[in-house]
Amino acid sequence: MTCPDRPGLVSTISRFIYEREGNILDLDEHVDPAGKTFFIRVAWNIPSDNGSFEEIRDAFRPAAEDFNATWILRPSGSRTRVAVFVSRYDHCLQEILWRHSIGEFPIDIPLIVSNHSDLSDLAARYGIPFRVFPVTALNKHEMEERQMELLSDMRIDTVILARYMQILSPRFVGMYPSGIINIHHSFLPAFVGGNPYRQAYERGVKIIGATSHYVTEDLDEGPIIEQDIIRVTHKDTLEDLIRKGRDLERLVLAKALRLHANNRILVNGKKTVVFD
Amino acid sequence: MTCPDRPGLVSTISRFIYEREGNILDLDEHVDPAGKTFFIRVAWNIPSDNGSFEEIRDAFRPAAEDFNATWILRPSGSRTRVAVFVSRYDHCLQEILWRHSIGEFPIDIPLIVSNHSDLSDLAARYGIPFRVFPVTALNKHEMEERQMELLSDMRIDTVILARYMQILSPRFVGMYPSGIINIHHSFLPAFVGGNPYRQAYERGVKIIGATSHYVTEDLDEGPIIEQDIIRVTHKDTLEDLIRKGRDLERLVLAKALRLHANNRILVNGKKTVVFD
Amino acid sequence: MTCPDRPGLVSTISRFIYEREGNILDLDEHVDPAGKTFFIRVAWNIPSDNGSFEEIRDAFRPAAEDFNATWILRPSGSRTRVAVFVSRYDHCLQEILWRHSIGEFPIDIPLIVSNHSDLSDLAARYGIPFRVFPVTALNKHEMEERQMELLSDMRIDTVILARYMQILSPRFVGMYPSGIINIHHSFLPAFVGGNPYRQAYERGVKIIGATSHYVTEDLDEGPIIEQDIIRVTHKDTLEDLIRKGRDLERLVLAKALRLHANNRILVNGKKTVVFD
Amino acid sequence: MTCPDRPGLVSTISRFIYEREGNILDLDEHVDPAGKTFFIRVAWNIPSDNGSFEEIRDAFRPAAEDFNATWILRPSGSRTRVAVFVSRYDHCLQEILWRHSIGEFPIDIPLIVSNHSDLSDLAARYGIPFRVFPVTALNKHEMEERQMELLSDMRIDTVILARYMQILSPRFVGMYPSGIINIHHSFLPAFVGGNPYRQAYERGVKIIGATSHYVTEDLDEGPIIEQDIIRVTHKDTLEDLIRKGRDLERLVLAKALRLHANNRILVNGKKTVVFD
Numbered sequence A, B, C, D: 001m002t003c004p005d006r007p008g009l010v011s012t013i014s015r016f017i018y019e020r021e022g023n024i025l026d027l028d029e030h031v032d033p034a035g036k037t038f039f040i041r042v043a044w045n046i047p048s049d050n051g052s053f054e055e056i057r058d059a060f061r062p063a064a065e066d067f068n069a070t071w072i073l074r075p076s077g078s079r080t081r082v083a084v085f086v087s088r089y090d091h092c093l094q095e096i097l098w099r100h101s102i103g104e105f106p107i108d109i110p111l112i113v114s115n116h117s118d119l120s121d122l123a124a125r126y127g128i129p130f131r132v133f134p135v136t137a138l139n140k141h142e143m144e145e146r147q148m149e150l151l152s153d154m155r156i157d158t159v160i161l162a163r164y165m166q167i168l169s170p171r172f173v174g175m176y177p178s179g180i181i182n183i184h185h186s187f188l189p190a191f192v193g194g195n196p197y198r199q200a201y202e203r204g205v206k207i208i209g210a211t212s213h214y215v216t217e218d219l220d221e222g223p224i225i226e227q228d229i230i231r232v233t234h235k236d237t238l239e240d241l242i243r244k245g246r247d248l249e250r251l252v253l254a255k256a257l258r259l260h261a262n263n264r265i266l267v268n269g270k271k272t273v274v275f276d
Helices: A009-019 A053-067 A089-101 A120-125 A141-155 A172-174 A195-204 A237-260 B009-019 B054-065 B091-101 B120-127 B140-153 B170-175 B196-203 B237-260 C009-019 C053-067 C090-102 C120-125 C140-153 C170-175 C197-202 C238-261 D007-018 D053-066 D090-103 D120-125 D140-153 D172-175 D198-204 D238-261
Strands: A002-004 A022-031 A037-045 A078-084 A107-114 A130-132 A158-161 A180-184 A207-214 A224-231 A265-269 A272-273 B002-004 B021-032 B037-045 B078-088 B105-113 B131-133 B159-160 B179-186 B207-214 B223-229 B265-268 B271-274 C002-003 C023-030 C039-046 C082-087 C108-112 C130-132 C158-162 C180-184 C205-213 C226-231 C265-268 C271-274 D002-004 D025-034 D037-045 D080-085 D107-114 D130-132 D158-161 D180-184 D208-214 D224-231 D264-266 D271-274
Touching: A002 A053, A002 B159, A009 A037, A009 A053, A009 A089, A009 B021, A022 B009, A022 B021, A037 A265, A078 A089, A078 A237, A089 A120, A089 A237, A089 C140, A107 A141, A120 A130, A141 A172, A180 A237, A195 D264, A207 A237, A207 D172, A207 D224, A224 A237, A224 A272, A224 D208, A237 A265, A237 C009, A272 D271, B002 B054, B002 B131, B009 B021, B009 B037, B009 B054, B009 C226, B037 B265, B037 C158, B078 B091, B078 B237, B091 B120, B091 B237, B091 D090, B105 B140, B140 B170, B140 D264, B159 B237, B159 C002, B159 C140, B170 D271, B179 B237, B196 D080, B207 B237, B207 C226, B223 B237, B223 B271, B223 C205, B265 D080, B271 D224, C002 C053, C009 C039, C009 D025, C023 D025, C053 C271, C082 C238, C090 C108, C090 C120, C090 C238, C108 C140, C120 C130, C140 C170, C158 C238, C180 C238, C197 C238, C205 C238, C226 C238, C226 C271, C226 D140, C238 C265, D002 D053, D007 D025, D007 D037, D007 D053, D037 D264, D080 D090, D090 D107, D090 D120, D090 D238, D107 D140, D130 D158, D140 D172, D158 D238, D180 D238, D208 D238, D224 D238, D224 D271
Parallel strands: A078 A107, A078 A158, A107 A130, A158 A180, B078 B105, B078 B159, B105 B131, B159 B179, C082 C108, C082 C158, C108 C130, C158 C180, D080 D107, D080 D158, D107 D130, D158 D180
Antiparallel strands: A002 A037, A022 A037, A180 A207, A207 A224, A265 A272, B002 B037, B021 B037, B179 B207, B207 B223, B265 B271, C002 C039, C023 C039, C180 C205, C205 C226, C265 C271, D002 D037, D025 D037, D180 D208, D208 D224, D264 D271
């Protein structure tokens, strides 16, 4: 939940839980001193005979409206429905599917979308439907329309751009506010745009990075979720940077997905609050 | 505050604050699932005419007793009284005094204690009383008695062992439960005991570390507050390890002191909960 | 090449290359000041009509004998023949096979060995023969004999223990001096032996690690090749440590394999010289 | 030494040393495959009766000219003469002076220059002449002329900009090619220009950095020597970023100075080769 800060917020929420004989398992709270904005994430359990999930949600609504809050209440067993968008690089998809296979994420992956067929075998190996949309400059608008329809039909909650080499239109982005996660292969805001590894190589940096962020209309400008880095030296060729960067990209994207799927990220304007 | 976990703890605390028209500025909470223990740290403000600090403390006492809690309530301007114990190495003392001089810690340092006079100039430069206790195998008991008396007289809250090369007696340690912070120059529990850099050099590790911890009766076994590491290679000599380790030691000790002075560390048996 | 240090070593080697019209592409050199031992790795090219590989090797032999050197000369296209030993955890095997599939290692993997059949599907996916040896306390000696025979028949150069949960006998270890690489799931020498994540959890460390090392007769005591770490907090459960550690294990083991396969590791007694 | 790559370079250099009965203690070599440029650093000893330093230098000159090389030959005991430029922040100066006092750098510091008098006490504490040049927009040219004269009179080799808040003119920069080291308080090329911490805070990055580089005419574009980073979270205020960044700045600048003073940095166009 996020809302303008004021006294009594924690008290109201924790009392609400206590009155239902619930116990708080995990609580994270943050107040942004600049924007006077309040952020909270609470995990709690409750005796099973103390009302259905819908009844609890309805009971909390008046308080939330009073706070002018944006909020989500989810049963702990619920799973986010994720579509992964890819092009030709396999490392990020490989990472997500493998981690998913060993149960690291509370998600379902009912769909993989690509503009190429290269990774269809990898998708098949994990038994996930793989749909090719051969996007070109000419058909881009139509392809996106069909993608959006498909996502809607399949009730997809979250789109992961796992090195998907196409820029999404504002309409597509607008369909998933704080619901599309991209991995950019540089330490943003350094090296925005294309070929960041070549840019890094030519600049002679001693550290390269990767950045996962929510996608907004402004390319490479969305709220940053997670970043990580690795050292490079004069010995590293451009190919070495790409190799080292691959490891960063898949780890950083996987971490962002885990945080997102566990509702641990709250957006604060152009930034994120991450309750890790 | 820490106490056995049960429903209603956050509710009671936050309601207590709300009823006094207070606003929560920062709240960290943790429940140890193993020990079913509850930990919380709350920073809050309150209108100045809503009771004195002592009245507020008295008002909270019944609830705390009901919870069987260990708790501290401090006004935000209060300062921890710290004594720094040193021997001959200056780097940790230098770091603490410099950081203190630019206002990084909410502490006072009314006393530096040493078993050697080497660092008296450094203490003088920052205008801090420097007392030498020339500890030997024979006079150790007596010297400690006098140190304890001095600490008591000066109302010292916290003792920092900034590479103090003497082992404290159980009696001394017992005087300051969770109140003595040591810096060990290895990545504990690797390389306990003497000469950890030499041990690391001979083992051929690729990473060295430093560890700050509360001092307990068991040497190098106290609850760990903070650790950090740095890479080393086959090129690094023993002297290089010592040089690189110096940087770790002073940063890790300074971070532990900052966390401690801001009441951000709660002890959980042999571990710590650190609300960073 | 490694040998006792003395003047003229670099001069002799570089002159040998120059006289054959070769050009040095990459040269790493180290002198251990403690042991007065010289280490060098040189990558060089040579015009194709300046003698066969065998002729060059023969030509260098007298100098190497004069230096009392241990040395290897390999054509740059040569590939190490690797057998991977696994038990039930798939993460390290998955990592190695995937990286191998995209060409990160100059190796062949003609064989995967396991004491369980769990990972046979993963091996099949990459088209690699998978042999099960159901080792028990009773048949261990016989199973190892058969494994050693198989490795010998298949001309295996290097054995990777990718979370293989069996301790190898001294005879097996003796068959591959500096040729068996293990991944230990702790920051050695902390937490030797079994259940290092549980040990780390109970000690309350703030950083966990993983260590790849050559296997010697002394368990967990072989020369360390590579180590890496990740931060943990009081929030991390034992399961979180295992999850975070998985990422370390596979990255650290993969790096060790890459260094080894590129002949970038020279053993120096109980340590390694790593020309990264 | 750096020169166009060609066969025989290592052979010539190592033979030159061997003929004088010298022994190579440390050798680092790199060939930039893009520019076909050769870089080498050799540390070697030689019997004292085998010619004076000048005789050795003269003897090597013909070979160096044949190679079209840029080269430096220095006796190992020689010390770089460093002037430190500061404004009001003390942390970088403090760090350099303290490290210098315990012998970490093979340098002399005969001069500290500032546009303010704030740090004169710190300079005095270490017994180093402190000269104030009260630079304004109007007198900037004249002040720089006098600074350059002073540096020349004092035979200064290297200028360290330890958070000196003035931009140097091209003339000044031209006086010290690869001889002025700056610390920029961001992870370049992210956040060039002013107020990088504020820029980082507003962008919501999860990692901040610091960069030491040689100063060239293009602001913040000089060859990068060293970079390091530290994690930040949504909890960190702008003041926290500044505090955390201070630690980065002083460590990164100190490392750059150590590398430079030990002649471990060779410039390769807009990049550096760092033989660490």
